[in-house]
Amino acid sequence: MNGSHLDDFLRFLSFPSVSADSAPAYRQGVKECSEWLAGRLRAAGLVPEIHETPGNPIVVARNAHAAGLPTVLIYGHYDVQPVDPLALWHHPPFEPHVENGIVTARGSADNKGQILAHILGVEEGLKEGNGKLPVNLIFLIEGEEEIGSPNLAPFLEAHKEAFRCDGVVISDSPMIAPGVPTLTYGLRGVAAMEVSVYGPAKDLHSGMYGGAVENPVTVLARLVASLHQADGSVAVPGFYDGVEPVAAWEREEWAKLPFGAAELLAASGAPALGGENHLGVHERLWARPTAEVNGLYGGYQGEGSKTVLPAEAHAKLTFRLVPGQDSASVLAAVEAHLRAKAPGSVRLVVTPGHAGEAYVTSPITGWGAAAQSALRIAFPGKEIALTREGGSIPIVGDFRRILGVDTLLLGLCLPDCNAHSPNETFPLANLEAGIRLNRALLPELGAIGGGKPPIK
C-alpha cells in the first residue's frame, strides 16, 4: 500500500460529512470536506470549482480539454450516511481504523474510497502523460446523494453545456462477491401507486353488519391477490407489453456468477424463495417486472381483538420495471385491472406516485467493452461479472434524460461492506484496484474516440 494514498484516504474519511443531519458539526464537516476535496483535485493537476447550491456544494474538476477526445464524466459523492446507532460501532466512525488491510470508517465504501481511487488514478495518469490525459475529464462530486440528490438534476439542467460528455462513470455499486470485478449494465425502473378502498361511512360493528356489508380490507386483499397468477407472474393485462427478453449471452454470464439462488436465500433469511420459480433468480431480480406491496393496512392493529368492520383500507404498491416497459402505461394498466376487479359495494381510489424508467446499456460493445478491458487490467486473472441490478439509481436516469448519455457502473466495494450500517469497511486493496481501474479505463475510452454529443 502506498503510504501517501493511505494518508489521503484517512484524511478524506475524517470529515463528518453527514448530509442528513443539520447539526453544526456535520454542516462544518460537509463544508470542510468539499474544500479539502477541491484542494486534492487541484493537487492532482485538475482545475477545481466549488458550486454552491441551495443545499451542499457540488465539487467539479476538469483537466485541460482538447478537441477530438471523448469526454468522460466521473460522478461520485462526498456526503455520507448518518452514523446511528453509534453504540454498534467498534471504533469512532470518523476516526478511521485500519486492520488487516481493511479500513473501517463511515463513508469508506459509500463513496469516498471509490472517489479517491479515481482521483489518485487521474493524478498518476497526468504525471505519466506530462499533464495530458487520453480523455477530456470532468469530476462531478456532489454532497447530497444520501438525501436523494435534490439539487443535482436542477444543477445539471442549468449547466447542460458545461457537462456535455460522451458518457458517465460511477463507482458506487457493490461487487457481486468479494474480489469479483463487476460491471453493472442494467437497472430496473419503478412506478408507485397508492390504492384505497372505502366502504361504510365509519367503522361498523362486525356483528351487527358483518355478512351484508362488504369489508374494505377483504376487498383490498382480493385486489392484491388478483395482481398475480399462480405461477408468480403478474396477472394485470398488458403488464408485460414490450418487456425485452433476456439475451442468450446474458443467461450465460449470469449462470457463471458467484451469486445465485442459495446466496440470495441466505441473504434474505426467508424460508424459501418465491415469485416466478420457473425462472432463474437473476432473471427474476433483474429482467422481470414485479408487483410489490410495500405496505397494507386497515382496521384494528392494537392488542387483542376489536370486532370492527373497517370503513377503509390502504395499500402502497410499487412496480419494478424492466427495459421495454413504460411506467405510465404500467400504472394505467394496473389501475384499469383494479377498477375492473373492484365490486360496486366499495369506492376505489387509485393515486399514482413517483416513477422512473428502467435502464440498460450494452456491456459488450463500445464503452462497455472498454470497461471490461479496464476491469481485466485492474483485477488480473479474475472473471468479470456482468450484472444488472434489481433496484433503481435515479441519477443514472437523470444523466440519460438531461445529458443524453449512458453510464458505466463499476463496482469497487464489497457486498458486505456495511454501507448505511455501523462499521462500514473498504479494503485498501480495493483502493489500489480502483486506481488501476481508472488508469486502465481512461486510455481504453480514449482509444474509442468520439466527441461531445449534442445536448438534447
Added chain:
Amino acid sequence: MNGSHLDDFLRFLSFPSVSADSAPAYRQGVKECSEWLAGRLRAAGLVPEIHETPGNPIVVARNAHAAGLPTVLIYGHYDVQPVDPLALWHHPPFEPHVENGIVTARGSADNKGQILAHILGVEEGLKEGNGKLPVNLIFLIEGEEEIGSPNLAPFLEAHKEAFRCDGVVISDSPMIAPGVPTLTYGLRGVAAMEVSVYGPAKDLHSGMYGGAVENPVTVLARLVASLHQADGSVAVPGFYDGVEPVAAWEREEWAKLPFGAAELLAASGAPALGGENHLGVHERLWARPTAEVNGLYGGYQGEGSKTVLPAEAHAKLTFRLVPGQDSASVLAAVEAHLRAKAPGSVRLVVTPGHAGEAYVTSPITGWGAAAQSALRIAFPGKEIALTREGGSIPIVGDFRRILGVDTLLLGLCLPDCNAHSPNETFPLANLEAGIRLNRALLPELGAIGGGKPPIK
C-alpha cells in the same frame, strides 16, 4: 306520565355511575347509585342485597319466593358508558333534560330506563297483589356491564343455588324500529383468530429482492382472499358443517320487519350491500356465519412511498357463528384451510382467540310465546318484531352455561338512542311501556308454571 315515575327516573340518571373511569367522582357515583337502587328496590317491596365484588357492587333483590312458581331472573346494569366527548352533549350528561317526552342523559337508554321500568312494574304488581307476585323474582343488577362484566360470571359460579331460575329476562337490546315491540330470540357467536405471516428475516429492499423473495403481505392478502367464494360464502372446507337452516316462519317474520336492505344500506353508509347477495339481509346478518377481517397490517404505513419488501404481515380475524356451529371446530377448520394454502416460502403462525357460541331460543313456544303476549299488551295494536341479532351478548351465554337457562331479550330503547354516544335518549313513553310490559309478562310467565330446574 306519572310524576313519581319521572322523579325516580331523573334521580336514577343523576348518578355518574361510569364504570370505565376510576376518577373519584365516578367511584362515588357507582357506590351511591348502587345504594339508591337497593333502597328503591326495598321501597318497591323487595328484599335487596348489595354484594361487594373485586370491582363494583352487584345489587340483588327478591320477593318472597313460594314453592310451585317459576323463578324469573331479571338482569340489568346500573353502570353507564363514559361521557366523552363531553363537548358534543347539548346538556350535562348527568343532569337529565326532558323535552317533548324524551329524556336525554347518560344511561337513559343503556340501561337505567329499562331497569327502572321493571322495578316500577314489579312495585305496581306487588301492590295490586297485596305483596304477592305470580312468579318468584330475582333482580340481578350489576355495575360492570360496560367494562365486560369481569365479576359477573365468577359471582354466578359461586352462587349457583341462589340464582337457580327458570329463565332470564333482559331489556338491554334495541327495538328494531321506533315503537315496534321487539323480541330478540337469537344471537350469533364469535370466534377470534390472529394470523401472522413471516417471510424474510428483516424488511428487504424491494428492488434488490423483489421478484425472487415472497412478500408476506401479498401472501396474507391471498390467504384472506381465499376465505370467500365469489358468491360471498365462506370457502373454508367444513365451515358450514351443522349450520341450521332458517325456518319458514322466520323468513315470514323477517320479511315483515320495518328494517330491511334499504334501511341497512342507509345505516351503513356503504355504496352498496355485499356478502351473500343471493340471500336476504336478515338471513345474512342473523343466520349465516361470516369470516371478517377486523384488521390487517404489514409494511410501510407512513407518508409517501418506501420501497420495502416487508418481513411480516398480520391479520385479526373474527368469525361470527350461528346455531349448529361449534367455535373450536370452526377455528380448527380455518387454520387447516390457511395452512393448506400458505406457501413454503413463508412461516405461518395462527393464534386462536376468544370464542363464544351462538344462541337461539324459541320465540313462539313457552316463555317466547308468553313474552309475545306481554308485548302485545304493553304495545297495543302493534305488530311484534321477532328478530335475531348479528352480534353476541356474552352474558346470555353465561346464563345458559352456568345456570342452564335461556334468556328473553325484550327491546325497549330506540335504534337511534345514542347508546355509547353523546346525547343518549329514552322516551318516557317507553318507560311506561316497559312498566306495562313487566306487569303483563310476570303473569304470563307465572301461568306457564314450572319450577327451579336442576343447576348443572
